[in-house]
Amino acid sequence: MRHGLAFLGWAGRYLWSGWAGAAGLFCIAAAWQAGHELYGSFILPAPLETVREVAKLAQDEAFRHAARQTAERAGLGFTLSVLIGTVAGIAAGYSFAAMRLMRPMVTVILGVPPIAWIVLALIWFGASGGTAVMTVVVASLPISFAGGLEGVATRDRGLDAMARSFGAGASMRLRTVTAPHMVSYLFPAWTTTAGSAWKVTVMAELLSNAGGLGGDLASARALFDIPRVTAIVLVTVGFALFSEYALLQPIRDRLEQWREAGRPWGVKR
């Protein structure tokens, strides 16, 4: 009962903090509107016009299918890159040899321009979703890797020794000592990955002509349907906002409640 109430209080506070975020978004919308009034509908459709276009597109079965396709690809790319990157990063953090071996590999992956990966993936996978997924994975894997590596490398050795003195095994120490510490390194990496997963998916789809929102964007551009272009951009941004503030942030907030406890009451967000 008490836990339930505490959860409701937290959820209410989290939702309420959304107003501040909405204020920021409306500032962008205002600047957008100003740009529209300066340059006209053909260069930059008004925000309201774009929202109407989104509402219209939402009724369209083909568009819904394309959006779902993009969401699946971005989600799969995000999951794979986060999983592989984090696990490899943790391994590298624990083992000096693994770190020496993997660091240059990651630098190489980071050094290859994403556009080159798209070209390679096009040859390997053809015009399918695989191109987008692979591009997302290789483009954002190094971020999770670095997060996992830094998180493990900067763990508190004193706490680790304390846990060992109580006979805690390796898995318990990873769970209770290292993992909570890693959260503050991994979540920035994961939110960056989530954001770039959407962008890269749309880009890869557009270039590989593999359907999805990117494919839609390509055809809208060919038809000079500018409101449709801005509407697709808005949908993509909406997806990115949703994945960050509705999926990742609440988890982080729950996991890092102990940090909140250390703050004086006036500074709480």
Place this chain on the structure above:
Amino acid sequence: MRLTLDRIGHAFLGRPVFENLSLALGDGEVVALVGPSGCGKTTVLQIAAGLIDPLRGRVRRHYRRHAVVFQEPRLLPWLTARDNIAYGLAAAGMGKAERCAVAERRAAEVGLFARDLDKYPAELSGGMRQRAAVARALAIDPEIVYFDEPFTAVDIGLRRVLQDLVIAASARDKFSALFITHDLSEAVRLAHRIVVLSGRQEGIVAERVLDGSPGERDDRAVFETVQAWAVDPAFADLFDGDRQ
């Protein structure tokens, strides 16, 4: 003998810390290990507690459970005081409800209030954190407790309280203890036996058995013992800061 260190030696990066050090800990015995800063007291404790392996010599342990109280509280900042105190029990695989009950009992013994147990370490004062660290060590019913200068960072009044708490707990629970300190009066207050570690890699240079049991010595007796030892050459390292 619950613990025997047999001619152990250790070095960090080729620099020897001590050689041929032998030390034994009897049942229910509290041994204070004193010595100047940097003489390897903490290294002896880490070897005894199995946190590091000695380069030479053998460690024989005739007990099942030990606990360590470190110089800093070393509480996990993401666990509440209750879960921190129960950490050792969780590591031993005890169920949630059972270990919470033990944690609450031990917390009361070290003077923590029930309302503080839901707080995170960041919300506790330094003294309360050290109390929680002591409770965490006592919670697992250890047969030996290793204290690594645990009360150096707390004020003089609280230090007395915490020392009394250790004296009472060791008398009640009959655990042995290796208590590391550089404060001779602290050593005299709570130990049965005092061992002096040399500041010049010479191992143990002196050993003194104190009269009576730890709780019985009054302040005057402690003061006089420390005064008498101040002129004793065996303790010269402790009082001479220039020697390093």
